[in-house]
Amino acid sequence: MSYVGHPVDVIKKLHAEGKWDEMESFCKSMLDEDPQDMIALQNLSSAYLRLQKFEDAVSCCESVLALNEYDEYALKNKIYALERMHMHKDVMECCEKILEKNGSDNWALDSKGLALNDLARHDEALSCYDLSLKYDPNDITALVNKAVTLSFLQRYREAVQCYDRAQRVGSSIRGLAIAKSEAYQKLGMEDDAFLSAQGMLDDDIARFKEQARQKKMRVFDLFCLNEFNELEEKERQHQQKMDSRL
Numbered sequence: 001m002s003y004v005g006h007p008v009d010v011i012k013k014l015h016a017e018g019k020w021d022e023m024e025s026f027c028k029s030m031l032d033e034d035p036q037d038m039i040a041l042q043n044l045s046s047a048y049l050r051l052q053k054f055e056d057a058v059s060c061c062e063s064v065l066a067l068n069e070y071d072e073y074a075l076k077n078k079i080y081a082l083e084r085m086h087m088h089k090d091v092m093e094c095c096e097k098i099l100e101k102n103g104s105d106n107w108a109l110d111s112k113g114l115a116l117n118d119l120a121r122h123d124e125a126l127s128c129y130d131l132s133l134k135y136d137p138n139d140i141t142a143l144v145n146k147a148v149t150l151s152f153l154q155r156y157r158e159a160v161q162c163y164d165r166a167q168r169v170g171s172s173i174r175g176l177a178i179a180k181s182e183a184y185q186k187l188g189m190e191d192d193a194f195l196s197a198q199g200m201l202d203d204d205i206a207r208f209k210e211q212a213r214q215k216k217m218r219v220f221d222l223f224c225l226n227e228f229n230e231l232e233e234k235e236r237q238h239q240q241k242m243d244s245r246l
Helices: 007-016 020-033 038-050 054-067 072-084 088-101 106-118 122-135 140-152 156-169 176-186 190-197 202-214 219-244
Strands: none
Touching: 007 020, 007 038, 020 038, 038 054, 038 072, 054 072, 072 088, 072 106, 088 106, 106 122, 106 140, 122 140, 140 156, 140 176, 156 176, 156 202, 176 190, 190 202, 190 219, 202 219
């Protein structure tokens, strides 16, 4: 198939349309003319990733890295491919290469942490996440991965704190409330576990428990009462709107 226009524009169009097979062919044709064409090599590796040709993606990235050993785009694409092939030690080497140039690269620190987790080196993984959070306290990837690692190590109280921080940063991320609830269950804190499962943050949980104590009610009973009152109020407001139309 022939393409009209500047190669970059053609690649952008193929990428936008998700035509990865055609993008692979087009980049290969560019490399036939110039085997060291960086644009072709970079985009060919991206096409290989989408096509799940991970070994080819690694080979392509290595061609780029032979020209520039610190090329960040190639290193990250290589990491993506290596992760999918479960080559965790090689992932770490690539992360270290990125960190040689930029020791505060959160993406590389988080990826290294994941690789360390997969190698069962959990304490070292936690150190990576802590360093990442030092540079960016709101790094949601580091927060979630740290919380999961702490839970795995049965350090549930620390995990709860980390999950709560993650909820504050990434409130739309599914599963955080349940994960925090499960950590509370491991601590035998059933009321906190129940309220966490409803999506409450720790500050709100503490306030709710205090309200229940003052009302001399069980946490579950107060929650159900509040839910009932809220539904009753919504029904009252709905009825008022209906009446106003008569």
